[in-house]
Amino acid sequence: MSRLKIGVVGAGKIFRGSHVPGWASHPDAELTALCDIDRECAETLAVQLGVARVYTDYREMLEQEELDAVDICTPNVLHSEVAIAALEHGQHVFCEKPDAISPEEAQRMADAASSSGKLLMAMRNNRFTPAARFLKAYIDSGAMGEIYTGRAGWVRRRGIPGRGGWFTNKAMSGGGPLIDLGVHMIDLAVWLMGNPRPVAVSGAAYAKFADSALSDAEDSAFGNVLEGGVFDVEDLATGFIRFDNGATLQIEFSWASNVEEGLKFVELRGTQAGCSLKNGDLKLMTEIGHVLCDIVPRFPAGGLAPHAEHIHHFIECVLGREKPVNDPEGGVDMIRILSAIYESAARGAEVRLD
Numbered sequence: 001m002s003r004l005k006i007g008v009v010g011a012g013k014i015f016r017g018s019h020v021p022g023w024a025s026h027p028d029a030e031l032t033a034l035c036d037i038d039r040e041c042a043e044t045l046a047v048q049l050g051v052a053r054v055y056t057d058y059r060e061m062l063e064q065e066e067l068d069a070v071d072i073c074t075p076n077v078l079h080s081e082v083a084i085a086a087l088e089h090g091q092h093v094f095c096e097k098p099d100a101i102s103p104e105e106a107q108r109m110a111d112a113a114s115s116s117g118k119l120l121m122a123m124r125n126n127r128f129t130p131a132a133r134f135l136k137a138y139i140d141s142g143a144m145g146e147i148y149t150g151r152a153g154w155v156r157r158r159g160i161p162g163r164g165g166w167f168t169n170k171a172m173s174g175g176g177p178l179i180d181l182g183v184h185m186i187d188l189a190v191w192l193m194g195n196p197r198p199v200a201v202s203g204a205a206y207a208k209f210a211d212s213a214l215s216d217a218e219d220s221a222f223g224n225v226l227e228g229g230v231f232d233v234e235d236l237a238t239g240f241i242r243f244d245n246g247a248t249l250q251i252e253f254s255w256a257s258n259v260e261e262g263l264k265f266v267e268l269r270g271t272q273a274g275c276s277l278k279n280g281d282l283k284l285m286t287e288i289g290h291v292l293c294d295i296v297p298r299f300p301a302g303g304l305a306p307h308a309e310h311i312h313h314f315i316e317c318v319l320g321r322e323k324p325v326n327d328p329e330g331g332v333d334m335i336r337i338l339s340a341i342y343e344s345a346a347r348g349a350e351v352r353l354d
């Protein structure tokens with residue numbers, strides 16, 4: 001079998017650090033073309049990776065190459081445009097999160113996937129940690145009973161990615177930590193809860209650290225600071241989501257806030273047990289023989305990083321050997337939640353989604 005030919009659009013930090021190990025370690029895929037508007041960086045990387053061709057215009061890459069799939073790692077605003085072009089061109093698409101910066105764009109991507117018959121998959125690396133996979137199987141076995149409420153968040157004390165660059169420019173990013181970090185942890189919580197449909201949200205958003213000298217990327221490896229650039233997104237968002245089965249989820253995301261410590265978490269409460277996943281450490285809170293018990297699962301060290309695991313899953317799905325763990329319609333729901341939280345924050349009222 002010949003290897004899947006992969007073209008990349010956007011060869012920046014996430015591609016270099018987290019996607020390359022995924023593509024490079026799978027025997028059935030090869031990176032055949034790189035596209036980035038920064039030709040020099042892309043050419044240097046192409047030499048390092050042994051990638052044959054470099055482009056600065058993704059449409060030209062789609063025309064010139066016979067690709068099987070396209071990996072999109074551009075700033076958020078371009079995800080839908082590039083994904084739709086690639087799908088219409090007959091390629092499968094793996095796209096970084098957030099799927100898109102508006103529900104309408106996410107829906108257009110889902111529609112393009114459906115009419116092309118090609119696979120569209122957005123990055124959900126947090127579903128691919130050993131703890132998350134174990135927890136999903138534990139919950140699906142019924143061991144937690146009915147999950148009726150939870151909390152999810154990612155709070156940084158100081159960690160604005162590239163102040164002034166594309167991350168802090170709403171037109172390029174779609175928003176601040178809510179869309180940047182929320183897409184990870186809300187997705188993880190909703191997936192673990194069994195994908196209930198969101199019916200209403202309430203949210204608040206704040207921007208207090210745009211001008212702080214202390215706000216830069218101490219706790220974020222991403223983004224490049226651009227002096228005098230735009231900062232028109234929130235730096236903290238909180239919210240409350242109601243689902244069609246009566247379950248609820250409290251959320252909190254910040255790039256900068258005066259918290260004691262940075263925390264990335266999902267905590268769910270079920271009728272039979274609860275779970276707490278904090279900065280990667282999982283604990284199950286249950287009752288055995290009328291005794292309250294905390295269970296701390298231990299996972300073997302090593303293995304692929306979760307981003308690479310998800311890329312392997314994408315390849316296996318393209319080859320028909322696995323079934324997608326996330327689908328475009330779920331992505332539309334995810335972006336609808338985020339967009340409604342922004343709307344609720346702006347209006348100061350709950351927003352219905354049903």
Ligand SMILES: NC(=O)c1ccc[n+]([C@@H]2O[C@H](COP(=O)([O-])OP(=O)(O)OC[C@H]3O[C@@H](n4cnc5c(N)ncnc54)[C@H](O)[C@@H]3O)[C@@H](O)[C@H]2O)c1
Nearest residue numbers: 010011012013014035036037038073074075076096097222
């Ligand atoms: N899953 C994760 O853990 C994770 C972490 C960080 C970033 N991300 C996502 O990855 C994406 C990229 O983030 P990043 O931190 O790598 O950003 P980055 O700025 O480092 O890289 C983006 C790259 O896209 C290129 N680019 C811009 N416009 C382009 C165009 N029209 N055609 C081709 N290339 C273009 C830029 O030159 C740059 O090299 C974002 O969507 C971000 O949300 C995901």
